[in-house]
Amino acid sequence: MGRGCRMLLAVLLLTAIFVCPPYAAAAPDITVQTEAGFEGKVKYGKGAPVVITLSNSGSDFTGDLIVEFMENYNLGGGRAIPVTLAAGETKTIQFAIPGLGEGNMGGQQMQMIFLYEGGWEDGEPIDFKGSDTLTPLFMDPATRFIGVLSSNADSFISLRTGLASQGAATELFQLNRLRDFQFPTDPAALESLDYLIADEAAYRELPAEAQNAVLQWIKEGGTVVFGAGSAAAGTAANLTDYLPLTIAAAKELDIQGFDEPVPGYKAVLNEGAMVLSENREQPVAASRELGSGQVIGIAFSIGDPRITSDSGYATYMQSLLSTGQSQKTVLPPEQLIQDRLVYDIGSVNELFESFAVSLPLAIILVALYILLAVPVLYAVLKWKDRREYAWLIIPLLALLASVLLFAAGAKDRLGNPQIQQTGLFKASGEGSLDGYFVNSLLSNRDGDYRFEAPGGTELASSLTGLFADRNLHQAAIVEQNAEETALIIRNMRYWSVSSIVGHTFLEQAGKFETNLTVKDGQLTGSIRNGFSFAVEDITIWSGTRMMEIGSLGPGEEQAVSKAVQSNVLAPASPAAQYYGFQPVAEPEDILPARKQAALSVAYDHVTADGDRSVYLIGFTREAIAPVELQGQRADVSAVNLLLQPIAPGHIMAGDVELDSPFFDTAVTSQEPGGYAEQISEMPPVYFMQDGIYTLTYSMTDLELAARLSLEELNFSGISRGMRMAILNQRSGEYKTLSPEQERLTENAGQYMSADGQIILEFEVRQSAAADPEITLPQLSVRGVIAE
Structure with missing residues (x-):
């Protein structure tokens, strides 16, 4: 080949390299569409369903979809979902995230969705089209979310408008009528719902996986309401055995508050159920506990137009849906239990005894070094006439002293990683435990740490100090399926501390078995430890008093004899001595401080679902939260608080005085624009806008209410200038109260309903400069208990 030909080929090759475009390997071309919540609405910090649609117009994709979640400013991570998407394929993925918080709303929208080709561990993030975040509508935490299952789409419109007319902010979702909606199969997706109402046979038509999710959601604190049509045999499906009422023949029911008799059914109360509403002949509504939640049954069809059109329907449903539920306005977001777990418990739980270095030992080692390096070494070298060796020996x-000091301070950190678990668990009468916990890890190496728990356990990473300079999924990854939940803390440094916060539900974990009676000022009986582990510091919590019992091993029983101030034990109330942070000056202070932290969160935890009871509490040193560190052995220190509601028998008749702890308090606005938010429970302080409000006191013990004949009502602390009136339950008329007339004795029994409710009406009118914080009066009553 001639020289000219070679030059021509070289020119052509260079032209091909620099002019012709390089070959581009085919790549996935994915478009993402997102939807979160119910009809795009979610509650702050609550679990919600998420639907993501992926469309691939490029090459095949195999990897992970990462969706970041942030329950609040303190908890979050990235949910990893394996995805395989062929070229030209469209796939819809439905799952649940444990919460969305303020980090995902308002201001600048952060990227929350990522695609990693080859997986999040070893793969690389790729670009995609469409939505890279979740943009739901965040609702006020006090808004009631009601899910409805019914074949009649129009039957619940009056329920929505009726509840709104009662001043209750309500979102009602016709779940089985929503377009393209698939009922969630993960209980966490239902966490935003306050109630699930099922009428007719709609619940039975759900897939088995969805029914199981509802069952688990109830056990973890949810409430299902069945109308009479749904309560018929078989239509309640997997909840049939938990129905509070057995429905029989059709009949008309006379119900207080309704204009006319309503079409309903004859009903019989089932064993273990509690009457919520009744007429002269039968129970009309009843509830039955299931784990931490309840199943409510009603002896008429909730969506029957002949009933929903009655003017008394909305008031009745408002009262029914408030019964057995929390009567407190939802706490401000910064005071949600997840925040308190991080701040109250986490801040103490992250203090390890190995942080402390023995000061006497350090002084001895330094003194020994000085002694050897100066007088001893000098004397020896002078004696041997080898003083030049000092340059090497000193x-x-x-170096030796430094090594000894290091070993003294790090001896407990050089071996296994250390874990401290602190939690609080509420025991049910069925033997289950529902609780929250904090696991704090002190690492012994750098790298990733993987925690695994049974399926259904919710895990999130504490984000304190982590998320300011990186994405949430770079701090922690959550992998979840039906059998297992895993959380991977990523890129931990040597001897650093990180915490995970979790929520779990334990079946058949055990319970305290009690046989207690109050008579003539004495609480007597016995307590048996029905758990498989030892429990220490067992205490009966009544009112603000803590009655110490002692410690019990598994299966052990102890007799109880305690003097009490009243023949009726008051429900647990906040005890000031158990609130706040206990200073930690010595390693021995850490364990008491962890117990104190758990107690400080306990009251808000046990009353979150409206339960006002006497409580039996105790601590176990067992790590009962089923979370384990994988890949290496860890040294675990656990202290978990157990709380179980108890109902001691009361053998009494005669005079009795009941004060605030015996009553739940609810404030609702009579005007659409009204707003009330509880700031403090004792005393009851509310932030209120101008408007007319209803204040309802409800006795926590319905059995006691049925036996009580009122003789006197006392309202202490009625604010001057506030117009307040009390409803006469018999006449339906209001009687005006004033600061000068705080005691009511004439016909006192006419002001309490048969189910123990006392209703007041008051008006708030203030200038813009006035203090919007209103202190409500505290109620106490005197009367006679019938035998």
Whole structure:
């Protein structure tokens, strides 16, 4: 080949390299569409369903979809979902995230969705089209979310408008009528719902996986309401055995508050159920506990137009849906239990005894070094006439002293990683435990740490100090399926501390078995430890008093004899001495401080679902939260608080005085624009806008209410200038109260309903400069208990 030909080929090759475009390997071309919540609405910090649609117009994709979640400013991570998407394929993925918080709303929208080709561990993120975040509508935490299952789409419109007319902010979702909606199969997706109402046979038509999710959601604190049509045999499906009422023949029911008799059914109360509403002949509504939640049954069809059109329907449903539920306005977001777990418990739980270095030991080692390096070494070298060796020996002694000091301070950190678990668990009468916990890890190496728990356990990473300079999924990854939940803390440094916060539900974990009676000022009986582990510091919590019992091993029983101030034990109330942070000055202070932290969160935890009871509490040193560190052995220190509601028998008749702890308090606005938010429970302080409000006191013990004949009502602390009136339950008329007339004795029994409710009406009118914080009066009553 001639020289000219070679030059021509070289020119052509260079032209091909620099002019012709390089070959581009085919790549996935994915478009993402997102939807979160119910009809795009979610509650702050609550679990919600998420639907993501992926469309691939490029090459095949195999990897992970990462969706970041942030329950609040303190908890979050990235949910990893394996995805395989062929070229030209469209796939819809439905799952649940444990919460969306303020980090995902308002201001600048952060990227929350990522695609990693080859997986999040070893793969690389790729670009995609469409939505890279979740943009739901965040609702006020006090808004009631009601899910409805019914074949009649129009039957619940009056329920929505009726509840709104009662001043209750309500979102009602016709779940089985929503377009393209698939009922969630993960209980966490239902966490935003306050109630699930099922009428007719709609619940039975759900897939088995969805029914199981509802069952688990109830056990973890949810409430299902069945109308009479749904309560018929078989239509309640997997909840049939938990129905509070057995429905029989059709009949008309006379119900207080309704204009006319309503079409309903004859009903019989099932064993273990509690009457919520009744007429002269039968129970009309009843509830039955299931784990931490309840199943409510009603002896008429909730969506029957002949009933929903009655003017008394909305008031009745408002009262029914408030019964057995929390009567407190939802706490401000910064005071949600997840925040308190991080701040109250986490801040103490992250203090390890190995942080402390023995000061006497350090002084001895330094003194020994000085003694050896100066007088002893000098005398020996002078005696041997080898003083020039000091240049070598002194550095070696310094190195040895440094090593000894290091070993003294790090001896507990060089071996296994250390875990401290602190939690609080509420026991049910069925033997289950529902609780929250904090696991704090002190690492012994750098790298990733993987925690695994049974399926259904919710895990999130504490984000304190982590998320300011990186994405949430770079701090922690959550992998979840039906059998297992895993959380991977990523890129931990040597001897650093990180915490995970979790929520779990334990079946058949055990319970305290009690046989207690109050008579003539004495609480007597016995307590047996029905758990498989030892429990220490067992205490009966009544009112603000803590009655110490002692410690019990598994299966052990102890007799109880305690003097009490009343023949009726008051429900647990906040005890000031158990609130706040206990200073930690010595390693021995850490364990008491962890117990104190758990107690400080306990009251808000046990009353979150409206339960006002006497409580039996105790601590176990067992790590009962089923979370384990994988890949290496860890040294675990656990302290978990157990709380179980108890109902001691009361053998009494005669005079009795009941004060605030015996009553739940609810404030609702009579005007659409009204707003009330509880700031403090004792005393009851509310932030209120101008408007007319209803204040309802409800006795926590319905059995006691049925036996009580009122003789006197006392309202202490009625604010001057506030117009307040009390409803006469018999006449339906209001009687005005004033600061000068705080005691009511004439016909006192006419002001309490048969189910123990006392209703007041008051008006708030203030200038813009006035203090919007209103202190409500505290109620106490006197009367006679019938035998």
